[in-house]
Amino acid sequence: MLVFAASDKGGTGRSVTSANLAYQRALAGDHVAYVDFDFGSPTAAAVFDVPGAMRGTEESGLHSYLEGGVPEPARIDIWRQTEHPQLRARPNQAGRLVLLPGDAGGGEFAVGEDALERCVDLLLRLHGEFDLIVVDLSAGRSYAVDMALAATAHPRMRYVPFRWLVFHRWTRQHVIAAAGLVHKDHGIIRGGVERGHDEEALQGAVRFVRAAVPDPDSPLWAQGTPAQAAWMQSCDEALRRLAAEHRIGDSVVLGVVPLEPILQWREQLITEEDVLSTQIANKETLEALEEIARRLTDDDCWGRP
Secondary structure, eight states: OEEEEEOSSSSSSHHHHHHHHHHHHHHTTOOEEEEEEOTTOOOHHHHTTOTTOBTBBSSSOHHHHHTTSSSSOOOEEHHHHOOOHHHHSOOTTOOOEEEEOOBTTOOOOOOOHHHHHHHHHHHHHHHHHOSEEEEEEOSSSOHHHHHHHHHHHSGGGTTOOEEEEEEEESSHHHHHHHHHHHHSTTSHHHHHHHTTOOHHHHHHTEEEEEEEEOOTTSGGGTTSOHHHHHHHHHHHHHHHHHHHHTTOSGGGEEEEEEOOHHHHHTOOOOOHHHHHTSOOSOHHHHHHHHHHHHHTTOGGGGTOO
């Protein structure tokens, strides 16, 4: 299955959250590929602690492949090449975890027919090799988003299942922006229909992930004043109403990631050791990531029998 990770704004937690979801699925035994289509800022390797590709690879990146400069894009075996000590101790039951990095110094580019065909070729090969392919897209209505819509509408991709995760923070601006990316003119739905997608089917393939969501009842905020607590509750209720009005309410939310210092300060993978041993991460955050990872392929969470 293909899962496209999109967001209207930068700083939503799209890349770090989707990387954590890929990691959780690999821990569960799935073979997972993480494809860095964030062409302007290909920094997925930094989340996985892979040296030498923190800002993309110097050769044979996805940019070079799509433009026809190399026959195959580079692959990084994360379990073997990471500097993260917990990841290097790969559990026996874990599946493959492979990163396809972007090019260092790359940027957004218009996609012609040749690049689209190469993209389809790549996605089909990955679909035949991996259980889950997470494609991290550039923020906004980017060329990467357009390419993903065009590729999944291609006749050769007819039988390849795909889903979209749209990430946003729990603020008024981010709620409005995420809704616009999906539902407004030139958004994912209308852009997909223009490329041949069935509107109802595409709508059903989109879910939202709320990231960096503060819990007003959390001990983290227990030291606040009663006035601050009441204000936070009021804001949370107002945001829920706003999300429902913009058609991104609770019924189309796949999961919620709590506000988590380790994700804000370091943008890294969260492991059990971070929760149990060093205690630098919260148990609730790890459980939220595990649950969203499970729901990715659970048809019941996508309104499908």
